[in-house]
Amino acid sequence: MRLSAGRxxxxxxxxxxxxxxxxxxxxxxxxxxxxxxxxxxxxLKTAKLGNVAGAASEGSVLVKLRADGDYLVSGERMSRIDLxxxxxxxxxxxxxxxxxIEAETxxxxxxxxxxxxMAAESGxxxxxxxxxxxx
Numbered sequence: 001m002r003l004s005a006g007r008x009x010x011x012x013x014x015x016x017x018x019x020x021x022x023x024x025x026x027x028x029x030x031x032x033x034x035x036x037x038x039x040x041x042x043x044l045k046t047a048k049l050g051n052v053a054g055a056a057s058e059g060s061v062l063v064k065l066r067a068d069g070d071y072l073v074s075g076e077r078m079s080r081i082d083l084x085x086x087x088x089x090x091x092x093x094x095x096x097x098x099x100x101i102e103a104e105t106x107x108x109x110x111x112x113x114x115x116x117x118m119a120a121e122s123g124x125x126x127x128x129x130x131x132x133x134x135x
Contacts (some may be wrong), residue, residue: 006088011047019110021110023104024063034086037132041059059095059097060076060098060099060128061073061097061098061099061123062074062088062102062130063083063098063099063100063102063115064099064102064103064104065101065102065103065104065112065115066104066107067104067105067106067107069111070073071115073086077124083115084118084122087099087118087119087122087124088122088123089121090095090122090124091122092126096123096125096126097124097126098112098127098128099103099119099124099126099129100127100129100130101115101116101119101127101128101129101130102130112129
């Protein structure tokens with residue numbers, strides 16, 4: 001039996017074209033599926049607490065966020081649900097008051113943002129953050 005040295009076995013060739021096509025399609029999919037500019041900004045004014053105290057008597061409502069999760073609205077202690085009801089009542093007035101938000105030390109920033117969102121949902125758009133003067 002004689003083996004022919006001239007005949008070679010065909011080699012398997014792997015084409016990279018389908019692989020490149022799949023990677024390109026995945027790249028386009030992820031570029032379209034992700035959003036790069038999904039920034040939401042909250043427009044707020046800030047004031048020193050000394051300046052706000054005079055303005056609070058002129059139709060502003062002072063909302064203090066307490067570290068235990070409750071709120072003080074113009075000196076009256078209330079829960080989150082009661083605050084939402086109070087804000088809706090205030091938004092129903094003919095002249096909408098300015099809402100001044102002050103947070104105690106230890107209150108998470110997310111709680112302040114949720115309070116601003118509650119005010120915006122109820123229709124109160126004039127929201128100010130109060131900060132204590134550093135001494």
